[in-house]
Amino acid sequence: MNARKIPDIIIGRLPVYLRALQRMADMGLKTTSSQELGEHVGISAAQIRKDISQFGEFGKQGTGYSIEYLIDKLREILKVNRIWHVVVVGAGDMGHALANYQGFRDRGFHIVAIFDKDKDKVGEKIGAFRVEDAETMVERIRELGVKVAMMTVPATAAQAVADQLAQAGVKAILNYAPISLNVPGGVKVQYIDPSTHLQRMTYYL
């Protein structure tokens, strides 16, 4: 299915479709159309049809998409038809928020450990977790075989932590620090930076 190279911009929209479809399923809906899905996510029906058709024929002309079927297919394409173990680095406010966040489990993710280099935080209980010493991080990640990490460390520490994560075998980093990271080929990075999102809207004000 991944034999052809699908543009990353399309891959980026699939989780948004998946989220909207899961919400529709939660509301008890069985089928949807590209028009209806488009209204939910603010993307044109034509674009949605084009994106989804990259992966095969999922809808029928006139009857639309089976929500359950499309959810299954998108979960398969995005490889979240399994649970990915995730580590959190940084036990500050954002680390707390992520450790307690309820929105990971049914989206394919399960936090397994949280690290901090501050000895005062090591051992602290956050929800179901006890903060572990960042000094043991590389070894622990290798041991656990974790491939996905979320970084909520200060900008000044971010590059060094990213280097350690890559060294430990992590292949996907969600970075909350407002700094661009250099990572080896084969390691993906996504950024969550509220100021960037806000600036994208103020342009229109």
Added chain:
Amino acid sequence: MNARKIPDIIIGRLPVYLRALQRMADMGLKTTSSQELGEHVGISAAQIRKDISQFGEFGKQGTGYSIEYLIDKLREILKVNRIWHVVVVGAGDMGHALANYQGFRDRGFHIVAIFDKDKDKVGEKIGAFRVEDAETMVERIRELGVKVAMMTVPATAAQAVADQLAQAGVKAILNYAPISLNVPGGVKVQYIDPSTHLQRMTYYL
């Protein structure tokens, strides 16, 4: 400058360029090239030149861009050459994280109030703020003239809160709830949903 319609996808990249340029300025750099900037943000030099040229001629062939000048121009284009007052709705973990986040002020944003509907949280002190009663929110936002809000409420409450924010005159909503919002024309919404970002990376694993 906004006479021509600039595609939203380009607008979305400008804050990323701005963040990288501000980082370069912090490091004491004076000039940069589209190549160098591209390496920092993971976007091709050609794309960067094309994006920036939408707004005029900012670089000189051979000498590159003046970082300070380009920062000034991008801040002007994105309308963050001023301070936007922002409210936070929801005083849970994420509300705490945002209220204490140091990365807003020098990016054009200043949090002025935080609301929660939980009476047990009202009055609680978070950093420099005291949590205010969500019942007073619409009136307070109108009074303060705030146009920008960040929502960290549960998914089940998100649409109702968005309706109230729109009613109060808010024009830009950063939504942390994992749900697509329906808002009136003229109101912009951006979503921060860590699962969506993670799913975008697991595709490649």
